[in-house]
Amino acid sequence: MIPEIGQFSLVLALCLALVQATLPLAGAATGRADWMALARPAAAGQFVFIVIAFATLEYAFLNDDFSVLFVAQHSNSALPAFYKFTAAWGGHEGSMLFWITVLAIWTLAVAAGSRSQPEEFASRVLGVLGIVSAGIIAFALFTSNPFIRLAPTPADGNDLNPLLQDPGMIIHPPTLYVGYVGMAVPFAFAVAALLTGRLDKNWAKWTRPWTVAAWIFLTCGITLGSWWSYYELGWGGWWFWDPVENSSFMPWLLATALLHSLAVTERRGIFKSWTVLLAIAAFSLSLLGTFLTRSGVLVSVHAFAADPTRGLFILGLLAAYSGGPLLLYAFRARSLEAEGGFKLVSREAFLLANNILLVIAAVTVLFGTLSPLIVDALGYGKISVGPPYFDAMFLLPMLPLAVLLGVGMHSIWRTMSGASLLQRLVWPAGIAAALGVTVPLIFYGHASLLTSVASVVGLWVCAAALLDPLRKWVLREGAPLTRAQIGMCLAHFGVGVFILGATFVSAYTVETEVSARAGEHFQVGGYDFLFRGVKPVESANFSAEEGEFEVRKGGRLVTVLASQQRVYRVQQTPTTEAAIDSRIGRDVFVALSKPVGDNAWAARIQVKPLIRFLWLGPLLMALGGIFTVLDRRYRLAIRESTVPSRSAAAPGST
């Protein structure tokens, strides 16, 4: 009975989504206020029914209702309760329902936050969100219904994939989805603005906080995913250029470009076409990511689905949701006039460079991700594109981007003299160059050209980001920093921290695979590892062999690491549980594998310098985003946005 309530609620939600997708848009086109007024109640009603649907699915999971096929496939009565809860998005059908739930939350937030915007515009935004929602709900109902019953009811469920039985999985997918789906909001704003025919500074100002908010979640989600794969997959890698990772990373690259180009549109009323196209492209790539992960065309951790009807359905949605707005754009493009010009040395020019480089990066990642699929589809055989392609192609636009970032931060709008800019930046550049070259050599005695260049660039970005805060807070000179400026400095400092982390991890990781007998010593990366041997460990849903390593440096005990080789009972799946000792400067990583005969066990031992910076950097970026969203002018924009507010146009503020 309960699952049927869920199903019924989802059907009602679809009906309301269809109302939301049609009447407010028609009302805005014909000027009928009563139709436009339907947008908010429809969104709120949709939200309520979707929450009911999601809650009934959770209810089925928590009560072990294995008569529901999706629950039987992804849960088990022995599964700990909070994994039962998270199993709801641990499979295809549930994760689509989750997608819908997240969109409903965003829509509700937009409905609440857009009250001060012109009614015509707000109802168009909500109308477009309704179209998106209706499409995805239809997709869930017709191809991926999580409420389908199973007869006869099995005695127990098939259990959750053991890799997903991990605390990281509680927060990683929801965060990523909130970011992914959140790209629908700037998309809806862009389409609404195209429909209205007014793409002005106000439009950019309304869009920007939403874009930044979605971007914050996307950033955190990707970071969590990287961290999760590092400790859970047991290989010690942190980024694999796996198609699923790429499909969340491409929207991130475009979202990053978008929030920079929105800054230009908001301030100067230029780059409008570009901004609109980025907003459409970022959401299209989110949908493409959904297609890649949900259609079963890929070989990967998250690709649990294998059903062509689903793939075709999403491709259809993708074509409609990107093709429609592009057509609309083609009609409107001529009316999008720039409200001003700019010179070669100006903040606009640097932000343009930022956008071009980010888009190039996204395109090359897209090319590497899709080409195996295209080659296969054309019947030319199966190929794969190795991570070195992605590494090289990503570095190529990113290094110049990072160099320009440091300069661009200190440039001003419209025009400025190159000389004054250089004068300001001589010191940070000099310090970065000196430290970047010498520090790796002092600590490690060797550094490749790329390592030196990358550390100089990383330090340069950090130094450039710290310049203004230092001058303000230490030397007490210059204008007070707005929250947006603090946010920008923090986020860019995070970029520098990330670059340093990536550089040091790539250049100075020491890793080895050993066959270890109890009592044997291994010297890795300046540490001594003593293998103490293996003992059995039992838990509720798995049994394991646990191998202990004593880690010493210079004779002093640093830590004892216990890594497990687990076998999960229901699916009989073996997994490796790595043991990691983390310090800010380095991680020591041990992963026990299988016995290899002669009482020896295979194991991985790795020492990774500065790996925490890889995740600290993006967290700082996200924190910077939070500061930006909290900037005064957006709160003013929400309160009195119909009055074009004159925010303090201090030079150097974004």
Added chain:
Amino acid sequence: MLLIGLVLAGVAVAATFAIRAFQENLTYFITPSQVAAGQAPTRSFRLGGLVLDDSLKREPGSLTVHFVVSDLANSVPVQYTGVLPDLFKEGKGAVVRGRMGEGGEFRAEEVIAKHDENYEPPEVTDALAKAKKRTAVAE
């Protein structure tokens, strides 16, 4: 104009690098039957099929293993030194990356991990299907 020129030049450079890096890192997928037919490239490629039952032999106490990858029509012996993925198992599908060594043994540099017990890499499914078709035609 200058700006547009610079942008175009940048895109051209990026595209050139992209295509070179792409070609260098492209690996083909080859089935055991293609290896038997002498179609294996000299550069690194991916080989996929079933790991034959009872074919896994360890050099005791070391990380070196030997096993046989087969599409049930033809087989290729494989040597690998290193930690095997958790889900590597005899009788299950596997994909290895490396090149042919002397004596017809494939030297694997990497055994590509699967993430799900029941999941068979599409390459493996494909290789098995192809081999089946070919034997059917031969009969």
